[in-house]
Amino acid sequence: TQTAAWFEDLISEAVLSRFFQSSHTKQHLPELRKQVAEGRIPVALAVSMLLED
Secondary structure, rough: HHHHHHHHHHHHHHHHHHHHHHHHHHHHHHHHHHHHHHHOOOOOHHHHHHHHH
16 A cells, blocks of 8 residues: 555665664765775675674
8 A cells, every 4th residue: 555655665764864874874884985986895795884783
């Protein structure tokens, strides 16, 4: 239903918002983006590192 889809969308938005607002993400994201762009680490590894507590 449309309500269920809206519910799922709101959850996704909240999770992404919390992720990007976290101090861990803010601290590590710029350097990991740089390393990925330069081909120094794989994308999957960078994502895994960001998702660590």
